[in-house]
Amino acid sequence: MNQTDRRFGHTELSPELQRSLRRAMRLQWITIGYLAVAVSLIALVMGSSQAMKAAWIEDMLAFVPPIAFIVAVTVVNTRPTLQRPYGNHRAVGVGHLVAAVALLVMGSYLVIDSAMGLIQGEHPPIGTFHLFGQTLWQGWFMIGLMLLLIPVPVILGRLKLQVATELHNKVLYADADMLKADWRTSLGTAIGVAGVGLGWWWFDAAAAIFVGASILKDGVTNVGTAITDLADARARTITGEEPHPLVAKAEDYARSVDWVQDAGARVRDEGQVFHTEMFVVPHEGAAQTPARLRELAEGIVDLDWKLEDVVVALVEELPAEVHGGDERDKQSEGGRAAR
Structure with missing residues (x-):
């Protein structure tokens, strides 16, 4: 498409x-x-x-x-x-x-x-x-x-x-x-x-x-x-109790692409659909062309109708705000419980 x-x-x-x-x-x-x-x-x-x-x-x-x-x-x-x-x-x-x-x-x-x-x-x-x-x-x-x-x-x-x-x-x-x-x-x-x-x-x-x-x-x-x-908080389920599983699903899909080394998403809930910024670290020497970026963005959109607005950005290193987001949430909850 x-x-x-x-x-x-x-x-x-x-x-x-x-x-x-x-x-x-x-x-x-x-x-x-x-x-x-x-x-x-x-x-x-x-x-x-x-x-x-x-x-x-x-x-x-x-x-x-x-x-x-x-x-x-x-x-x-x-x-x-x-x-x-x-x-x-x-x-x-x-x-x-x-x-x-x-x-x-x-x-x-x-x-x-x-x-x-x-x-x-x-x-x-x-x-x-x-x-x-x-x-x-x-x-x-x-x-x-x-x-x-x-x-x-x-x-x-x-x-x-x-x-x-x-x-x-x-x-x-x-x-x-x-x-x-x-x-x-x-x-x-x-x-x-x-x-x-x-x-x-x-x-x-x-x-x-x-x-x-x-x-x-x-x-x-x-x-x-x-x-x-x-206020553009991280996209969560409709009950607001936990991060929306589509965030991890989109990240896993991006990481599965052959020229992608690592990926992390910044996703906000716009009411009924999600605006997704997918930060991608390419493999060293991998060719990045507009066609490849478009193909990745369209593949993410096709995962679910709620992923309506997707932007793919090439970066040398994932921003701290998105890298290992799910793991950080678990660590943060564990830290609060320990305290």
């Missing part, structure tokens, strides 16, 4: 991944539709309950990740320009950061606001209303609604996790992770309202603090991951 056959800045997905992307888009639109119904129903019955207010705010915030994903996917394959030479792959990372900051801010607000209500001893009034000649406590409708809202986000979250891993999309992964754990919010809110019905007024504020703390935890985790990626 000639270099001109490739569209720099445009990720060519396999048919399987294209199906995964279409599935992800469908799931995001389904999520938006579900959230529109959920926030409307919660607004109708929440009254003065702090826990219901927290659940309503959480569902409002839940709009941010799917919208961020849809926008990012729309612009991510825009061709690079002179002003934006790396293209728009960072749109995924920016969307991840926007969603994470929204969670962090609102989680902090809910925890503080609910804690103040608890300290001041605010008793949430949950009234009654008449239906078909019967007087009913409004809390029953709150509890019933929150229990009914448990299954859908759990199912959507599990479906999205698989697609997010296939696409290596951290916006989708964060969205899926939050949805998968959303049952705790609904259950906690239902318990808080039930506590008020039993005369334990503080249950409502306690449940709201629980919901706010859950949102805050998601915000802190995702802000850290998003900032790490945007």
Whole structure:
């Protein structure tokens, strides 16, 4: 394949991944539709309950990740320009950061606001209303609604996790992770309202603090991951727990080339694809031509669709930042454990 056959800045997905992307888009639109119904129903019955207010705010915030994903996917394959030479792959990372900051801010607000209500001893009034000649406590409708809202986000979250891993999309992964754990919010809110019905007024504020703390935890985790990626940290798996195996795979491939003596990669995560700088030390006397460098770069690109942007650089000695990276990580972890 000639270099001109490739569209720099445009990720060519396999048919399987294209199906995964279409599935992800469908799931995001389904999520938006579900959230529109959920926030409307919660607004109708929440009254003065702090826990219901927290659940309503959480569902409002839940709009941010799917919208961020849809926008990012729309612009991510825009061709690079002179002003934006790396293209728009960072749109995924920016969307991840926007969603994470929204969670962090609102989680902090809910925890503080609910804690103040608890300290001041605010008793949430949950009234009654008449239906078909019967007087009913409004809390029953709150509890019933929150229990009914448990299954859908759990199912959507599990479906999205698989697609997010296939696409290596951290916006989708964060969205899926939050949805998968959303049952705790609904259950906690239902318990808080039930506590008020039993005369334990503080249950409502306690449940709201629980919901706010859950949102805050998601915000802190995702802000850290998003900032790490945007700050060009070494590419890691979608969970952020360990270096991505593609880094070692690309290095091993480069070392397998007959004219290469040693190789090391500097790889950064641009949101859904990796920008790879492969530093190569050639064998003494080996001829290095532009065609050979292009062939090596294209071979690395062909290893995996995420290795979308590859640059090969000839060096006399590998930079310290890339030489034996995996081994240094192990030594560093061993040193910290020993200390």
